[in-house]
Amino acid sequence: MKNYTKKILIILGLVFSFSCEDYLDVEPDAVVSEEDVFSTFINAQGFVEEMYSLVVSYEQQGHTFQDFLLGDDGFVDRPTKASGDIDAGRFYDVIRDNFIYLNNHYNSSYGSTGANSANVENNNTFNRQRPGVYDGSLRAIRKANIVINNVESEANGGRDLMVNATQAEKDVILGQAYFFRAFFHNEIMKFWGRYPYIDKVLVDDFAIQRPDTYKEVALRANEDYKKAIELLPLDWDNEPYGQRTRGENNGRLTKLTAYAFQGKNLLLAASPLMKGNNVSINPYDYDTELCDMAVEAFAGALKLADTNPARYRLANTLDELDDVFWKSSAPGAWPGSTEFIFSATGGSQGQATRFMASGVNRAIHTNSAGYEVISPTHNFIHNNFGMANGLSIEDDLSGQFGPTTYDPTKPFENRDPRFYKWHIIDGDVIDPGADNPHKTAQLWFESSSVKGVHRSTNAENIKILNNTGYMWTKFFPKVDGKYHTKWNPIINQYVGVRMHMRLTDVYLMYAEALHASKGASIAPASYNLTAEGAINLLRTRAGIPNVHPSIVANNNKFMDELRRERAVELSYEAHRWVDIRRWGVAHLDKYRRKLALNFPQDRSSFTELLLVERICEFPKHYWLPFPIEQTQIYEGFPQNPGW
16 A cells, blocks of 8 residues: 555544544644554544534535525525526536535635635635535545545455454444445535445546446445444444543434435435436436335334434424524534434534524614525415415415415415414514514515615615515524524524434435335335325424325325425425425426515515526536536546536
């Protein structure tokens, strides 16, 4: 083995919510031998912690209004930012943007190769510490392969350097490495599609052929997830090696985490876009073999949750969901929710505050201008947040399922309770103790000069409406009936977290995979829950009726309803852009058009306004392009279609 493969540059100093510092007692930028790194469990775990640090937090990378990958769900008032590039189909501009979490570059000196990299004082600390999805995932895959190469037994092709560790310690080190190798391949694949599965430490030969299908890469990842399931513990707190951080281990990988991501990997590979392999697409055509495998993985996760309700359980009520998103036992800690499965670590309180402030208009209480906000689109809300009777607005208006309850002249009435839970609408109380105009939300709009004070900030300067008639509040604390501003210290008591996965997502993916394979009303042998039953659990929590039997009986209609339920439950949690692509619907008009809702102060009329029509062609805009220079290295790495 060449000498440069025997030494490892350890980049440390990141602060994690689960006290990883206990494992990281090494000077930053220290060069140590592989033998030293893997000589003890403490050292080896310190190396593994670096893979946790490379998990990208999709909301926290410098400028939140730039970094949110929007599908049809949100609108930002700055077309020159990343979200505007996505809407305009300028994907090359997105991957060149060093601030966006997809492609933020890292170097040992400053962390960013962008324009601000030389100005350390002004360059955001979080940016300096973390690369983006592409660069960071490749780094993490290499780290995972280093671990596997040095910890696996000689019989399995490894060097077995952990001679001073117990078998349980070796197992958990390997379990984390196998999980992360699969996970970080998935991170690249979500955005760029099929990608070579790198299962060794590359030294000389980097010309790895790009696979023909997404499925074959997913099956490789599945094998790693299976190993992770076998090797990872149920609960770190119950293991001898977890005692150093006992009580602070919730962020670490477990068997349930591995089961859940194993299922997600398989479901994505089974989805219509991946099955069609960029040649054809039928939004209802899944790979049923992969769906069956995904169901078994999700069933494994759900069975573990059932046997450990103190750690994993669905929030019982809508109010309890506050614990999922922003309530916290201590400043800087993750919310104490039993729904938590996995998320990125680290970051700063300030970053969380900036992210949350992008949901609630920053003009509240300040009457200031010039700040970008993320506004939920009227079309996303209208198409997904249905009625209190459990029907979509379209189905309610059809009259096929009972009396119509939606009144177009009163669009804010009789809606799904989650509509009111996660949005501010015109007239909502935002601060009961404030004087007007900031006591209640004023989101009405007649013209640029006749509008509610909270409807726009800098819109006139950029010649577009910045706001849609709604604000989203899912990650923003409401305490004592008051929405607090960015500048109020009370926000420092909370942290907003958009998780990579929570338990609700597992139920939704389980239902989708099961329905695609066996229909709505048949449970697998491994777990006594149908797809219909899984969705109805979530609807009961929300306080709306079960899915209508007529909808359940129609396979495509039930899939539409399942997807609508997913849109509502996981709204604004960084899943939507991936979902509408993998379902093969992103290019349809329903998902391309972003609308605002305009109405006068007296709400005497309501008008939909087209803000932007997203550029989205199949298959071109379903995948991000690779940097041109990468596709020109050798012939076996072709560019994504259309680029």
